[in-house]
Amino acid sequence: MLKILKKLLDRLHKRYRTNYHNFPFGETPRGSKEEYERIWSQAKQKIYPVIDNYENKLQSKIDSNWFHELALHTQVVIKSSEICYQHGRLLYTFVTDYLNRNDLNYINILETGTARGFSCLCMAKALHDRDVEGKIITFDLLPHDVKMYWNCIDDLESPKSRKELLSNYSDLIERYVIFCEGDTRLMQEKIDMSRINFAFIDASHTFEDVVSEFSYINERQRKGDNILFDDYQPNYFPGVVKAVDTICDKYGYLLEIIRVSDQRGYAIAYKV
DSSP, rough: HHHHHHHHHHHHHHHOOTTTTSSOOOSSSSHHHHHHHHHHHHHHHHHOHHHHHHHHHHTTOOOOOHHHHHHHHTTOOOOOOOOOOOOOHHHHHHHHHHHHOOOSSEEEEEOOOOOOSSHHHHHHHHHHHHHHOEEEEEESOOOOOSOOOOOSSSGOOOOOOOHHHHHHGGHHHHHHHEESSEEEEEHHHGOOOOOOOOEOOOOOOOOHHHHHEEEEHHHHOOOOOEEEEEEEOTTHHHHHHHHHHHHHHHHTTTEEEEOOOOSSSEEEOOOO
């Protein structure tokens, strides 16, 4: 089934090609190895009691070494704001909790905003560790098979495609992940997903786009299914906050806000 769906998506990718093929993150590496490793070291040392509490309460915690190694290649970048990749821990914990609460041997997950592939791999790790089959369809404008610089430590070797960037995780990708290139609003209607057990929304941060992505997901969720929203932060992303609040008020989702720091917040919504 996964192989058939991947072939279909390859044809759709060629039809809905985007302009994100010409080094969108720059034509040279942005930092030195020492810079990336310094940022990584600082990020690893930070403590997040809120995330710790969720892991303890739900009795689920991602392997720390695996998690930080993945983050080095996919989340540690040169930018002005702080590096925080704690949503990976939340995704692993919430997906595992969902599996613990539901006796399933197969699960469908949808993600908007693939970027370098960090989030979908954290969710794939949760499925793998529970030995549950499923598929994770992840959307992004960025291509999967085009070489580019990604503003990460791997740039110091050479331009790579996302496929090459994630080559060490090919076992998880082959088992679970389908990369879908293109505008989510155009591509999601081409995908046949009758059920979406869990979703992670982290693409465009406008009110309209979040609501549009949610509308597709909502029609395919049942009682107890979940959506995790990234960047629920009124000072930085008011469109996301307005959309999530509107969604939960109007469509019967129980909202739980997770404030990690002054700059980072998330929201988990449970369909009731």
